[in-house]
Amino acid sequence: MNGQPYVTAFTDRYGVGPEGQINDFISRRGDRLLLADQIDLNAMVARYGAPLEVAYCPQITLQIERMLAWADDARMRSGYVGGFIYAYATKANFAEEVVRTAIGAGAHYETSAAADVTIAHRLWQQGVLPSDRYIFCNGSKDDAYLAAISALRRAGFARVVPVIDDLDELETLLAMCREPLLLGVRERHAPADVDADHPGGERFGLTPDEIEQVVERLRHTPHRLVMYHAMVGSQIEDADRWNMRLARSAEAYARLRQQAPSLMLFNFGGGMPTSAYSLDFRFDYVGFLERLMRTLASTCAAHNVPQPTLVGEFGRYTVASHNVFIMEVGRVKRGQGDAPDWVLINGSLMVSLPDSLIVPGQEFIILPLDGWDRPVRPVRLAGRLTCDSDDFFPRPGAPPLLLPDPYPGQKIAFFGVGAYQQMIAGRGGAHHCLTPEMRRIIIERDEDALVVREVAPQNLGQIMALLGYACETLELPVHQPVRAPVERRVVREPLRLLRSARRRNMPRGAPPPRYGSAARHM
Numbered sequence: 001m002n003g004q005p006y007v008t009a010f011t012d013r014y015g016v017g018p019e020g021q022i023n024d025f026i027s028r029r030g031d032r033l034l035l036a037d038q039i040d041l042n043a044m045v046a047r048y049g050a051p052l053e054v055a056y057c058p059q060i061t062l063q064i065e066r067m068l069a070w071a072d073d074a075r076m077r078s079g080y081v082g083g084f085i086y087a088y089a090t091k092a093n094f095a096e097e098v099v100r101t102a103i104g105a106g107a108h109y110e111t112s113a114a115a116d117v118t119i120a121h122r123l124w125q126q127g128v129l130p131s132d133r134y135i136f137c138n139g140s141k142d143d144a145y146l147a148a149i150s151a152l153r154r155a156g157f158a159r160v161v162p163v164i165d166d167l168d169e170l171e172t173l174l175a176m177c178r179e180p181l182l183l184g185v186r187e188r189h190a191p192a193d194v195d196a197d198h199p200g201g202e203r204f205g206l207t208p209d210e211i212e213q214v215v216e217r218l219r220h221t222p223h224r225l226v227m228y229h230a231m232v233g234s235q236i237e238d239a240d241r242w243n244m245r246l247a248r249s250a251e252a253y254a255r256l257r258q259q260a261p262s263l264m265l266f267n268f269g270g271g272m273p274t275s276a277y278s279l280d281f282r283f284d285y286v287g288f289l290e291r292l293m294r295t296l297a298s299t300c301a302a303h304n305v306p307q308p309t310l311v312g313e314f315g316r317y318t319v320a321s322h323n324v325f326i327m328e329v330g331r332v333k334r335g336q337g338d339a340p341d342w343v344l345i346n347g348s349l350m351v352s353l354p355d356s357l358i359v360p361g362q363e364f365i366i367l368p369l370d371g372w373d374r375p376v377r378p379v380r381l382a383g384r385l386t387c388d389s390d391d392f393f394p395r396p397g398a399p400p401l402l403l404p405d406p407y408p409g410q411k412i413a414f415f416g417v418g419a420y421q422q423m424i425a426g427r428g429g430a431h432h433c434l435t436p437e438m439r440r441i442i443i444e445r446d447e448d449a450l451v452v453r454e455v456a457p458q459n460l461g462q463i464m465a466l467l468g469y470a471c472e473t474l475e476l477p478v479h480q481p482v483r484a485p486v487e488r489r490v491v492r493e494p495l496r497l498l499r500s501a502r503r504r505n506m507p508r509g510a511p512p513p514r515y516g517s518a519a520r521h522m
């Protein structure tokens with residue numbers, strides 16, 4: 001490896017060329033890294049500087065459209081007659097533009113908390129969330145959560161489906177809500193099925209015996225049990241094991257359907273994996289869905305019950321890939337002995353990528369924006385903006401991160417950060433060592449134009465105010481000048497511009513794409 005250029009090591013390691021498509025949402029053309037083959041990240045950082053967050057919402061639409069097309073494909077191949085429902089699990093990313101984009105692409109809605117239902121209620125009143133979408137309400141529900149569900153139902157939204165997590169919850173809900181409800185039950189993992197690395201899922205749901213009690217309790221009421229929820233886990237890349245687990249749930253569904261003829265939805269929950277975390281990722285989405293449909297079809301036939309509509313709740317699959325962080329190397333500190341160098345970046349890994357610490361073995365796709373001809377080196381990234389000895393990546397025991405020989409000013413892109421990271425970090429909050437949130441560029445599609453919105457980075461005054469100091473105008477002495485907090489621009493004909501740029505094989509150092517200046521009100 002010694003002396004080998006990064007570009008060669010990259011090609012050898014991943015079996016993809018340095019030019020062209022790298023995975024399904026990252027490409028490299030003419031020495032530039034592109035997100036969704038549309039957004040030139042080198043140009044973005046040349047224009048806006050680093051650290052920088054780029055959120056490209058059309059990628060969310062693409063993810064949803066792809067999954068719906070794969071489901072159609074799987075239905076054709078398997079001859080499955082039940083429908084397919086795509087729900088966005090909003091807890092992966094609650095940002096307004098993210099939720100609005102997912103709904104705009106046809107997604108139904110999955111909630112995890114009282115506030116989440118209240119947001120959905122507002123979106124419905126505003127006409128953003130149509131009445132024909134389902135709202136599936138999961139998790140253990142305290143009175144506030146049940147009251148939010150009941151308020152939504154009483155306001156006339158009929159397709160809200162609380163998924164019962166314990167029997168008391170059901171009693172409280174039925175006491176609160178007279179209107180006929182659609183209800184779901186969540187299957188509780190049997191002890192033998194609990195994944196020792198992720199034991200937390202065991203607390204959710206009802207045992208088979210409790211599910212029978214729900215059926216009995218609903219028997220002479222106006223409420224209907226419509227959904228069976230069989231969530232297995234998250235980012236499940238072993239399709240065989242997942243299908244085997246779901247085959248048992250299909251069996252349970254079919255038996256329950258014999259007692260509860262109102263049942264019509266089989267929900268396999270979250271778990272659909274995203275390609276966003278590793279360039280080694282492979283998953284046969286159509287194959288997985290086709291097998292699940294075949295299993296459901298044969299199980300239902302054996303029990304003489306109709307094929308249910310399949311429901312998936314897609315969190316990380318929907319949003320992980322739409323968002324990128326770009327950070328800049330400030331200092332390189334030589335490693336001692338054989339240890340890799342410390343590459344100190346102008347941000348914090350533990351703040352911006354909290355799952356790097358929380359989830360054992362969590363990976364992220366980390367690529368250099370430039371310097372691909374430089375010799376490859378194993379490095380350790382550390383957050384320069386905290387003085388926390390845990391603020392580094394990769395974590396102990398993980399394979400080394402390879403980058404071009406690092407130098408101050410080098411730009412590094414962190415892909416696949418659109419799911420959970422900002423929610424867990426507490427977007428907009430006061431962070432570890434007062435690390436400010438980076439400048440955020442939000443790109444949305446509006447018919448054939450891309451609308452670009454810029455949100456200024458946090459300044460020290462805002463952070464101090466969050467912490468209770470009466471000094472909202474305080475600023476760091478040397479920092480980027482604070483810009484207008486929100487700017488909106490319309491990029492004129494960005495698709496054509498990028499296409500022609502690509503034909504020219506955009507030279508190194510080419511100017512960033514030009515933006516029109518017309519302001520636009522949304």
Ligand SMILES: *Cc1c(COP(=O)(O)O)cnc(C)c1O
Nearest residue numbers: 089138234270271313314315316
């Ligand atoms: C979190 C969650 C999801 C989303 O999971 P992903 O693995 O991110 O897709 C779906 N359903 C339920 C009930 C959840 O709790």
